[in-house]
Amino acid sequence: MRAHPAVAVLTLLPPLLAGCAGGSGEQQATPALTKQQAAAVLQRYAQVKNQMQAAAARGVDGSLLATAETEPQLTMDLAAYRLYQTAGEKLRPLEYGQPTFYIPRLTGYPRWFAADTTSWVVVRKSSGGSAERTRPVRHAMLFVQRAPKTPWLLAADPLPSGGAPTSPLSAVALDKEGYATAVRPDASGLAVSPDRLGEAHAAVLTRGAQAAPHHRKVLADGPATLRAHEGLSRATAQFRSLGITLTSTFAPHDAPVYALRTTDGGALVWYVLRQHESYVAGSPGKLRVGGDLTGLVSEKQARTRLDSTVLIQHLAQVPAGAGQAQITGMYRKAVHARGA
Numbered sequence: 102m103r104a105h106p107a108v109a110v111l112t113l114l115p116p117l118l119a120g121c122a123g124g125s126g127e128q129q130a131t132p133a134l135t136k137q138q139a140a141a142v143l144q145r146y147a148q149v150k151n152q153m154q155a156a157a158a159r160g161v162d163g164s165l166l167a168t169a170e171t172e173p174q175l176t177m178d179l180a181a182y183r184l185y186q187t188a189g190e191k192l193r194p195l196e197y198g199q200p201t202f203y204i205p206r207l208t209g210y211p212r213w214f215a216a217d218t219t220s221w222v223v224v225r226k227s228s229g230g231s232a233e234r235t236r237p238v239r240h241a242m243l244f245v246q247r248a249p250k251t252p253w254l255l256a257a258d259p260l261p262s263g264g265a266p267t268s269p270l271s272a273v274a275l276d277k278e279g280y281a282t283a284v285r286p287d288a289s290g291l292a293v294s295p296d297r298l299g300e301a302h303a304a305v306l307t308r309g310a311q312a313a314p315h316h317r318k319v320l321a322d323g324p325a326t327l328r329a330h331e332g333l334s335r336a337t338a339q340f341r342s343l344g345i346t347l348t349s350t351f352a353p354h355d356a357p358v359y360a361l362r363t364t365d366g367g368a369l370v371w372y373v374l375r376q377h378e379s380y381v382a383g384s385p386g387k388l389r390v391g392g393d394l395t396g397l398v399s400e401k402q403a404r405t406r407l408d409s410t411v412l413i414q415h416l417a418q419v420p421a422g423a424g425q426a427q428i429t430g431m432y433r434k435a436v437h438a439r440g441a
Contacts, residue, residue, distance in 0.1 A: 130206035132280050133214050133246070134253075139202040142244055142253040143216055145169070147197055154192035157185050171245060171254040173356050173373050173412050177434040183396035195220055197240070203273045203361060205283035210249065213256070213359060215281075215371075216242040217270040241270055241416050241430050243359055243371050256356070257371045259416040259430035262325075269418060269429040272363040284360035284368040292424045293319040295360040295370045298417060299353030302428075303374050306330050306351040321425040325415070344383040351376050354412065366421035369429075376411040393435040403440030410437040 134142075149169035156162060161182045167175060185192060200218035207213070221235040243257040261269050273281050286296035293301060304316040309330035320326045333349055340347040354373035361369045382388050385404040390397075394409060416430030 130208045132204050133207050133212040134204060136202050136204065136279075139204060139214055139216065139244075140200065143197055143200055143218065143242075145253075146244075146255055147195055150195050153182065154195060157182050157190070157192055161186060168252065169255060171247075171256050173354060173414065174255050174257055176436050177412050177414075177432065180397060180434050180436045184393070185396075187396035201268075201270070203270055203275075203281045205281045205361060206276075207283055211245050211247050211357075213243060213245045215270060215273075215359075215361065216240070216244065217268045218242065239268060241268065241371075257359075257373070257414050257432075259371065259414040259432045261416065261430040262428070269369060269416060272365070272418060273361045273369055274364045282362040284362050284370075286358045286360065288360070288368065290366075291368055291419050291421055292426060293419060295358045295368060295372065295419065298370055298419065298426060299358070299372045299374055299415075302326065302372075302415065302417075303351040303353055306333075306374070306376075307349075309334065319426055321427050323428055325428040325431055340380070343387065345387055346381045347378065349376060349378045360419075363418065367424075368419045370415075370417045370419055370426075372415055372417070374413045374415065376413060378407075378409045378411065380407045381405065388440075390438075390440070393433075394438050397435060398438035398440050403438075406441040408439050409435050411435045 146169050149165065153162065153166055156165075161179060163175075163179050166178060166182075170178060184190075197218040197220050200216050203215040203217070205214065218240050219237045220240065221237055239261045241257075241259050241261055242255060244253045245256045246253045275281055284291075284295060287294050298319075301312075301316040301319050304312040305320055305326050306329055309327060310317070317327075322328060337347045337349075352375050354375045356373040359371045363369055380388060380403075382405045388403050388405070388407055390400045390403050390407070393411075394407075397409070398407065412434060414430075414432040415428055417426045417428050419426045
């Protein structure tokens with residue numbers, strides 16, 4: 102699920118619901134790498150992912166994926182592959198097309214860059230017409246190199262939302278040589294500093310309109326903010342009517358926050374939240390594991406209680422000065438579950 106909280110991970114009986122990684126930002130610092138080198142990083146990543154996808158039906162090789170990904174992307178994608186394996190999904194070869202690279206000038210390590218690119222996924226039709234078709238999926242990928250001579254690894258891959266014809270990354274400011282400017286996580290002069298964005302977002306998702314005013318005012322209303330909390334509240338009431346208590350809380354993840362300067366003086370920010378969900382049924386037989394939890398816990402293990410941990414990557418555009426941050430991308434995945 103990309104834009105709605107929680108409720109797609111569980112099926113009921115009876116059925117109800119199917120670091121200081123920002124860099125210095127110094128104008129004269131050295132670019133993290135060249136665009137040709139960035140293209141090679143993306144190509145190598147696609148090669149490793151295709152090896153994973155070819156073997157996903159036989160088993161999930163975490164050591165292979167760890168040569169191309171780091172946290173939180175690694176944990177999220179390993180959980181996704183377990184879902185594919187359990188569901189018997191056959192994955193098609195992956196190819197990224199027409200990438201645009203946003204490379205900041207940085208001093209020291211970690212070094213990092215962003216890539217705006219598109220892949221294609223197969224969409225199967227339930228009945229009539231052709232059996233399947235492809236549709237494009239846009240990515241806002243963020244690659245990190247932790248130290249000299251270490252591999253470049255994918256740290257985040259939120260999917261830009263809204264179906265806009267242009268990518269949110271097109272708002273990134275470029276200098277005369279085509280390089281971007283990193284924004285410090287604690288940067289001032291913005292509607293909210295990048296390292297405080299996760300705290301505000303988690304508060305709004307957990308408490309909604311009851312969140313502190315200084316948290317509510319920095320985030321624009323939308324399907325990933327206040328409306329997400331309202332949808333979760335409606336789902337909680339529906340579960341309660343069936344004798345199931347649902348509780349859900351959100352908190353900032355400890356993953357580094359990354360940000361690039363935008364043309365209006367604001368920042369485009371990558372950050373991560375952690376969600377904890379708990380479903381408690383009054384009697385056995387009401388809970389059925391499905392959806393995003395497939396492959397993480399068996400149905401026999403979740404008789405009257407199910408607890409899950411979900412990671413949610415976000416991409417947000419923060420204006421300079423006053424204003425509200427807009428959530429422009431997301432990748433959500435349940436990564437751990439336990440039943441009782």
